[in-house]
Amino acid sequence: MSVAETIRDDVAGERGFQSDIPDRVLHIDDVHKSFAGLHALSNVDLDVRQGETHAIIGPNGAGKSTLLNVCVGRIEPDRGAVVFDGDALTGKSPHEINQLGVARVFQTPEVFLDLSVLENVMVPALSRRDGHFKLNPFTAFSGETEIRDEAEAVIADVGLKNRIHMTASSLSRGDKRRLELAMGLIQHPKLLLLDEPTAGMARHDTNATIDLLRKIKERGMTKVIIEHDMHVVFSLADRISVLAGGRIIAQGSPEEIKNNPKVKEAYLGEEQV
Amino acid sequence: MLGTFSRSDWLLLVIFSAVVLTLPWTLEPIGAAYPDLLQKFAIYGIFAVGFNILFGLTGYLSFGHAAFLGVGSYAAVWSFKLLTMNVLPALALSIAIAGVFALLIGYISLRRAGIYFSILTLAFAQMSYNLAYSVLTPITNGETGLQVRAIRKSAEVSLRDGDVRIIDQALGIPEVGVPITNLFGMKMSGYPGFYFCAVLLIVCFFIAMCISRSNFGMMLKAIKSNQNRLNYTGIHTRPYLIAAFVISGMYAGLAGSLLSITDPIAGAERMQWTASGEVVLMTILGGAGTLVGPVLGAGLIKYAEQKVSSWNEGILHGAFSFLPEPVQDFVVEFFSFFVGEGWHLTLGLMFMIIVIFLPGGVMEGFRRLRRAFANGASPPPRPVATTTPIAERD
Structure with missing residues (x-):
C-alpha cells in the first residue's frame, strides 16, 4: 500500500x-x-x-x-x-x-513577460514532453516543429493567433489570462x-472561454x-x-x-x- | 542544431569570425594591434561570453567568477609543471577543474537567489583569493605566483625549484632555456598566441550561440523572466541554474588557462573581487543577454585599461595642441584626471553614461541607431494586430 x-x-x-x-x-x-x-x-x-x-x-x-x-x-x-x-x-x-x-491557471496572470506568446506556450509543452530537467544545449528550440504546431493550435483556440509573436508583456490583462489558459491546456493535464x-x-470573451472549457470537458479533462x-x-x-x-x-x-x-x-x- | 541555424545566425557567426581574425589589421589605426592586447581582447571576450550565459540568460548575477579564472590559471601552470608545455592538456585540465569547482560553489550558492546569491558567490571568491595567499601557498606559491621552471635535474630539488613535465620527458622533447608554452612545437606567445585565443573565442561564441538558441537556453530565459511560473510549469529550475553556472565557470576556467598559456604565471590577484566586478562591467557595458555585447564590452574595457592608462600629460598636450596655450593648459589639467592612473575614472564615467542612457549596453545603442535609420527611410507601420474573439476561431 x-x-x-x-x-x-x-x-x-x-x-x-x-x-x-x-x-x-x-x-x-x-x-x-x-x-x-x-x-x-x-x-x-x-x-x-x-x-x-x-x-x-x-x-x-x-x-x-x-x-x-x-x-x-x-x-x-x-x-x-x-x-x-x-x-x-x-x-x-x-x-x-x-x-x-496537475496544472494551474493563476488568478493574477503569471506568464513569461519577456518571451513571445508562442514561446510562453512552447515552454510548458517542452516540460510535459521532456520532464522536469533535460540538459539539451544543442537541441534547437526553433527545430521543435511538432511542439510549435501544437502550440499554434492551442494559441488559436484561445484567440491569440494574431498576437503569437508579440512579447507577453505587451498583452492586455485579458489576453494574458487567455495566454495562461493556453499554457495550462498545452500540457494536457489530468x-x-x-x-x-x-x-x-x-462578457463576450467570458462566454467564449466557457465554450472553450466545455470543449475541453468533452476531451475528458x-x-x-x-x-x-x-x-x-x-x-x-x-x-x-x-x-x-x-x-x-x-x-x-x-x-x-x-x-x-x-x-x-x-x-x-x-x-x- | 546546425540545420536549424537561420541565415542571419550563420551571417552573424561569419561576420564575428572575420572581425576577430582581422583584428591585427583593423585595430592598427587606434594603436591596439599588438599581440599582448589582442590576446587580452580574445581571452576576456571568452570570459565575458561565458559569464553572459549565466547573467545574461538567467539574470543570476555572480560576483565571484574570478575564482574560476584563477583556478583555470593555476591548473594550467600545474599542467605545464607536471605534464607538458603543450597547451592542450592545460586547457583540458583547467576547464575540468574549473567545472568541478563551479559545481561545488554553484550547488551551495544557488540555494539562494538575488542579492543573497551574489553575496554568496562573492564570499566564495574572496575565500579562494585569501586561501591562495595563505594555507594554499604550497599549491599557489603565494604572493610570488606560480611559475614554470626548468626541468629538475635531481629528485632532491623541490617542485618549487624545478618542474617534472612527465610527458615531455617521456617523449624526449628537448628543452633549451626558459620553457615556452607551445601547441605541438608552435610557440603560444605573440601573434600565434593571439590566433589560438581567437579561434577558441570563435568556438566559444558558437557554443554560446547554440546554447542561446536551444531548448536549454529557452529554459534559462524563462528562469530570468519568471522563475516561479516555471516551477509551476513542471520545470525544476535548480538543475538548469547549476548547469548554466558550471558551463559559465568552465568558460572562465578556459579564459584563465589562456592567460597562463600566453604568459605562464598564475597569481592570486586574478581571483580578487575587482576581477569579478570587471566581467560584470564588461557584460553590462556591451549588453547583457546579447551574444556580441559581452565581447564588445571586454574589448572596450581592456582597451581603456591598456591605452587610457598609458596616456600622460605629454600625449594630452599633443592632442590639444590646436588650442591657445592658456586654454590648452586648463583642458590638459582637467583631462589628466581621467588618464594614466586615473583611467578607472574614465571607465566609471563610461559605465555610468551607458547604464543611464543605454541600459541595454552598447548593443542597445546599435539597435537604436538601426531603428533610427530604418524609420528615416520609411515611416513605421501602424500596429494592426487585434485579438481574435475566441468564438470566431471555430
Whole structure:
C-alpha cells in the first residue's frame, strides 16, 4: 500500500469519510491551514471525480485560493493530506506536482513577460514532453516543429493567433489570462486548476472561454474552478463546493447548491437564487 | 542544431569570425594591434561570453567568477609543471577543474537567489583569493605566483625549484632555456598566441550561440523572466541554474588557462573581487543577454585599461595642441584626471553614461541607431494586430 493510500485510508477511517468514491481523481482530506492564528482552512474535505468540472465558490476571504495553493504545493497545510490519482501531493514541490499531471491557471496572470506568446506556450509543452530537467544545449528550440504546431493550435483556440509573436508583456490583462489558459491546456493535464479564469475579461470573451472549457470537458479533462462569476459557475460546473470562513458548508449539484439555505445565507443572497 | 541555424545566425557567426581574425589589421589605426592586447581582447571576450550565459540568460548575477579564472590559471601552470608545455592538456585540465569547482560553489550558492546569491558567490571568491595567499601557498606559491621552471635535474630539488613535465620527458622533447608554452612545437606567445585565443573565442561564441538558441537556453530565459511560473510549469529550475553556472565557470576556467598559456604565471590577484566586478562591467557595458555585447564590452574595457592608462600629460598636450596655450593648459589639467592612473575614472564615467542612457549596453545603442535609420527611410507601420474573439476561431 502506498503512503498516499495509507494516509487516505487512515484519515478516512478515523473521520468516517467515504474512501471508495469511484473515479476519484483528487481527494482533499481534513486540510487545515492557519496564518498567524487566522484559520484560512478548517477541516476541508473535498473529492473531485474523473472528468467532472468542480467549482469552488465562496465569498472573498473564504479560503478558495489558499485551498488551490495547498493543492499545487505553494502552501504546506498544517494538517491533512491532498491525494491526487494515488499520489500524496502534500510535501511535494510545485514542479513535481505539475509533472504528476496537475496544472494551474493563476488568478493574477503569471506568464513569461519577456518571451513571445508562442514561446510562453512552447515552454510548458517542452516540460510535459521532456520532464522536469533535460540538459539539451544543442537541441534547437526553433527545430521543435511538432511542439510549435501544437502550440499554434492551442494559441488559436484561445484567440491569440494574431498576437503569437508579440512579447507577453505587451498583452492586455485579458489576453494574458487567455495566454495562461493556453499554457495550462498545452500540457494536457489530468487535472486543471483554474483560479478565476475569466476575471478581467469582457462578457463576450467570458462566454467564449466557457465554450472553450466545455470543449475541453468533452476531451475528458478534470477541472477545478474557483470563480466569482455565477454565470460561469452554473454554465460549467457538474458539482459545486461552497467555502465560507475556511470551511466547506455545502457540496452538491448546481441545483442543490442553488436551493441550499446555508449557501443562500452565506454567499449567494436570496435575490440571486 | 546546425540545420536549424537561420541565415542571419550563420551571417552573424561569419561576420564575428572575420572581425576577430582581422583584428591585427583593423585595430592598427587606434594603436591596439599588438599581440599582448589582442590576446587580452580574445581571452576576456571568452570570459565575458561565458559569464553572459549565466547573467545574461538567467539574470543570476555572480560576483565571484574570478575564482574560476584563477583556478583555470593555476591548473594550467600545474599542467605545464607536471605534464607538458603543450597547451592542450592545460586547457583540458583547467576547464575540468574549473567545472568541478563551479559545481561545488554553484550547488551551495544557488540555494539562494538575488542579492543573497551574489553575496554568496562573492564570499566564495574572496575565500579562494585569501586561501591562495595563505594555507594554499604550497599549491599557489603565494604572493610570488606560480611559475614554470626548468626541468629538475635531481629528485632532491623541490617542485618549487624545478618542474617534472612527465610527458615531455617521456617523449624526449628537448628543452633549451626558459620553457615556452607551445601547441605541438608552435610557440603560444605573440601573434600565434593571439590566433589560438581567437579561434577558441570563435568556438566559444558558437557554443554560446547554440546554447542561446536551444531548448536549454529557452529554459534559462524563462528562469530570468519568471522563475516561479516555471516551477509551476513542471520545470525544476535548480538543475538548469547549476548547469548554466558550471558551463559559465568552465568558460572562465578556459579564459584563465589562456592567460597562463600566453604568459605562464598564475597569481592570486586574478581571483580578487575587482576581477569579478570587471566581467560584470564588461557584460553590462556591451549588453547583457546579447551574444556580441559581452565581447564588445571586454574589448572596450581592456582597451581603456591598456591605452587610457598609458596616456600622460605629454600625449594630452599633443592632442590639444590646436588650442591657445592658456586654454590648452586648463583642458590638459582637467583631462589628466581621467588618464594614466586615473583611467578607472574614465571607465566609471563610461559605465555610468551607458547604464543611464543605454541600459541595454552598447548593443542597445546599435539597435537604436538601426531603428533610427530604418524609420528615416520609411515611416513605421501602424500596429494592426487585434485579438481574435475566441468564438470566431471555430
